[in-house]
Amino acid sequence: MIRYFRVMISAILLMGAMVVNAQQLLVKFPSTVLKEKISGKLYVFMSKTDNEPLNSINFPLPVATTVTDISNVSPDSALLLDLGAQSSYPVPFKKLERGRYFVQAIFDRSHEFGIERTLADRVGNVYSPPVQLLFDDNTDTTYSLICDKLVREKEFRETTHTRRIRFRSDVLSRFHGKDIFINGALVLPDTLLKHPSARLPVYIYIAGFGSSFLRFNGSDEAAGAFTNDPKFIFLFLDGSCSNGHTAYANSDNNGPWGDALVRELIPEIERKYHCNGYRYVHGHSSGGWSALYLQVMYPDFFQQCWASSPDSYDFRDFSGINIYEAGANVFYDKNGNLRPSALIGGEIPIAYVKTRADWERLVPGEQFNSFNAVFSGKDTSGSCQQLWDPRTGAVDPVVADKWRRFDLSYYIETHWKDLAGKIADKVFISVGEQDNFLLQGANRLFQKTIRENKIKIRLGFYSGDHFTVTSNEKLLHDATQYLNDSYSAWERHKAGVNGR
Numbered sequence: 001m002i003r004y005f006r007v008m009i010s011a012i013l014l015m016g017a018m019v020v021n022a023q024q025l026l027v028k029f030p031s032t033v034l035k036e037k038i039s040g041k042l043y044v045f046m047s048k049t050d051n052e053p054l055n056s057i058n059f060p061l062p063v064a065t066t067v068t069d070i071s072n073v074s075p076d077s078a079l080l081l082d083l084g085a086q087s088s089y090p091v092p093f094k095k096l097e098r099g100r101y102f103v104q105a106i107f108d109r110s111h112e113f114g115i116e117r118t119l120a121d122r123v124g125n126v127y128s129p130p131v132q133l134l135f136d137d138n139t140d141t142t143y144s145l146i147c148d149k150l151v152r153e154k155e156f157r158e159t160t161h162t163r164r165i166r167f168r169s170d171v172l173s174r175f176h177g178k179d180i181f182i183n184g185a186l187v188l189p190d191t192l193l194k195h196p197s198a199r200l201p202v203y204i205y206i207a208g209f210g211s212s213f214l215r216f217n218g219s220d221e222a223a224g225a226f227t228n229d230p231k232f233i234f235l236f237l238d239g240s241c242s243n244g245h246t247a248y249a250n251s252d253n254n255g256p257w258g259d260a261l262v263r264e265l266i267p268e269i270e271r272k273y274h275c276n277g278y279r280y281v282h283g284h285s286s287g288g289w290s291a292l293y294l295q296v297m298y299p300d301f302f303q304q305c306w307a308s309s310p311d312s313y314d315f316r317d318f319s320g321i322n323i324y325e326a327g328a329n330v331f332y333d334k335n336g337n338l339r340p341s342a343l344i345g346g347e348i349p350i351a352y353v354k355t356r357a358d359w360e361r362l363v364p365g366e367q368f369n370s371f372n373a374v375f376s377g378k379d380t381s382g383s384c385q386q387l388w389d390p391r392t393g394a395v396d397p398v399v400a401d402k403w404r405r406f407d408l409s410y411y412i413e414t415h416w417k418d419l420a421g422k423i424a425d426k427v428f429i430s431v432g433e434q435d436n437f438l439l440q441g442a443n444r445l446f447q448k449t450i451r452e453n454k455i456k457i458r459l460g461f462y463s464g465d466h467f468t469v470t471s472n473e474k475l476l477h478d479a480t481q482y483l484n485d486s487y488s489a490w491e492r493h494k495a496g497v498n499g500r
Helices: 168-176 190-194 220-227 257-272 285-295 355-358 367-374 397-406 408-423 440-453 473-495
Strands: 009-013 024-029 038-047 064-073 078-084 099-109 131-135 141-144 162-168 181-187 202-206 233-237 281-284 304-308 340-344 346-352 428-432 458-462
Touching: 024 038, 024 099, 024 355, 064 078, 099 141, 131 141, 131 202, 131 355, 131 428, 162 220, 168 257, 181 257, 202 285, 233 257, 257 285, 281 285, 281 473, 285 304, 285 428, 304 473, 340 355, 346 473, 355 367, 367 397, 397 408, 408 440, 428 440, 428 473, 440 458
Parallel strands: 024 141, 202 233, 202 281, 281 304, 304 428, 428 458
Antiparallel strands: 009 078, 024 078, 038 064, 038 099, 099 131, 162 181, 181 233, 340 346
């Protein structure tokens, strides 16, 4: 369970006076946005370079952060935070390098699973606009932030080609005991708009970590790349949730997202738009892992899969770490060196696992938290199990064994006898030779598994890193040909001519 450090706080009236002997931060909650007493967590973010630290991409180095548990704070009251007493990332704020910082605070009132990933996206949260403050050596300084902004649900403006998807899932709602919706965007090609009775296949695209279906908000330009091909209806899914990315997996913590997609959402879209039954699933990064998972776990439902630079799916090399190995540690290698979490040019470290993990102990909805939420089980208290000790990085072998359920390389190898007739020649995996997130290792291990077990899955390495590989012309040619060949074969099979 992610542990949050309590800090010294005291509620005071705005008109009250106080003598201080250490730097403090006064966070105010005006009644213009706060209408009732609140309890939850208060986050403060500071950065010298990001003028909106609340919306920082936090890469490669996270912004300075602290979190405070608060309870029963009334409208028009304030919290006084002792900057010297706090436990924060990377150090207590009092010990940060002196200078000017952009500072923002946000109160997170969400205590349950939701579909908004970041604190800044969670509807109902209260936050302050960014303020630039000078942190000097004067220990008697009190700084002020006013949380007078409310996070509201973002409007989605449909266009000629785009439609908003907001689908209530019965299976997810039962799992969480409240209404859970699947978000996404649908892009309709000109073919369907001009010929409403046309029966078209569905192209399901699952975006990587941090992407949003809102990229299509009010934009036919964003939809343009999908409307040029008249063959397909495009369903864009981003997988966002309060734990990070659902990966559309059936998870002990996030719920049965795979079942919700396959048994509920896609059939409803096909019914509404009278599709022809062909389903192609494609994704990149975390979405690439999702695409592979869905094709493997629902082999009769999808006709073709392209997993582009998928997150590690062979846990003998989980971004460079063999989680099954005795004494495995996600922070340090066998020589005691910090393990990188991101590289440039496939060689130069720009981020480390420990740095990110230390920050994620405070902030929900980030990448490593996301992996734990998808792959881990629940502990005896009902909380998400953690693969590693947050203090030492030591891997828990019991949790590692639990992760094996989602080791897709292991699953394919051990189930190939049953899968061969269902997914042979239906899976295409691609990865950049200089991938930034150390994904080559898992793919090399799986490539060896493919050869040794005569598994008919196509796997290719292409010039480029995690991002530039998506514009590699050879890869785009190979993927397009793979899709066209698959669809043509499916049409022939459906027509009863030389079916596969």
